[in-house]
Amino acid sequence: MSEDHYFTARPASADERRLISVTLAGEPLELETAAGVFSPGHVDLGTQVLLRTVPAPRGRVLDLGCGWGPIALTAALSGADAVVAVDVNERALDLLRRNAARVAARRPLAPLVACLPIEVAAEASFDTLWSNPPIRIGKEALHALLDAWLPRLAPRGEAFLVVQRNLGADSLAKWLAARGEENGGWGAVEKLGSAKGFRVLRVEAAQG
Numbered sequence: 153m154s155e156d157h158y159f160t161a162r163p164a165s166a167d168e169r170r171l172i173s174v175t176l177a178g179e180p181l182e183l184e185t186a187a188g189v190f191s192p193g194h195v196d197l198g199t200q201v202l203l204r205t206v207p208a209p210r211g212r213v214l215d216l217g218c219g220w221g222p223i224a225l226t227a228a229l230s231g232a233d234a235v236v237a238v239d240v241n242e243r244a245l246d247l248l249r250r251n252a253a254r255v256a257a258r259r260p261l262a263p264l265v266a267c268l269p270i271e272v273a274a275e276a277s278f279d280t281l282w283s284n285p286p287i288r289i290g291k292e293a294l295h296a297l298l299d300a301w302l303p304r305l306a307p308r309g310e311a312f313l314v315v316q317r318n319l320g321a322d323s324l325a326k327w328l329a330a331r332g333e334e335n336g337g338w339g340a341v342e343k344l345g346s347a348k349g350f351r352v353l354r355v356e357a358a359q360g
């Protein structure tokens with residue numbers, strides 16, 4: 153199954169592009185996807201829960217683990233000043249770049265950059281972080297990922313993460329609360345909502 157390898161840099165599966173019909177930020181869109189990226193046939197259920205639960209994005213937005221782009225594109229269509237979307241999967245980044253160009257040809261879209269994590273300037277910070285994070289990379293790698301990005305929230309910034317309850321949403325919430333307290337990298341953690349087996353967690357920026 154292609155999803156088993158969605159976080160490889162260069163998926164081995166044939167890069168056959170196809171168009172799917174989706175609705176993002178209330179807009180019906182035709183977007184490009186391909187095998188070898190996460191949820192290529194539709195907007196993932198967890199992503200749908202996240203997008204229905206979060207308040208409108210503020211300022212500069214980071215989509216951590218963007219895939220073909222449903223979260224980044226929604227942010228760019230719904231009030232973000234600018235969106236940075238990162239992923240380790242180069243096919244996903246290419247799809248998102250092409251999808252952003254498609255959408256921008258027809259609708260006003262905030263500036264959106266899709267790039268590898270190492271291409272984001274070290275000093276860049278974000279007012280809003282939205283993510284359906286890659287739980288399947290394993291607990292240690294996931295913790296390292298969050299340790300690297302949550303401290304990059306700007307003052308008064310907030311992160312929203314969607315996690316499947318049976319893939320450890322509650323233990324991740326506990327870890328986030330304890331870790332933020334221990335290292336001061338971020339502030340309070342709240343369970344914002346729950347639907348269809350997913351939890352949305354809200355993490356505040358560190359108190360300046």
Ligand SMILES: C[S@@+](CC[C@H](N)C(=O)[O-])C[C@H]1O[C@@H](n2cnc3c(N)ncnc32)[C@H](O)[C@@H]1O
Binds near residue numbers: 196220
């Ligand atoms: C659960 S998927 C979500 C994809 C997309 N945002 C969506 O909602 O359909 C998680 C994404 O994180 C990416 N990922 C895995 N490891 C990563 C890392 N270290 N840094 C950034 N993204 C990563 C995967 O390649 C995958 O596209």
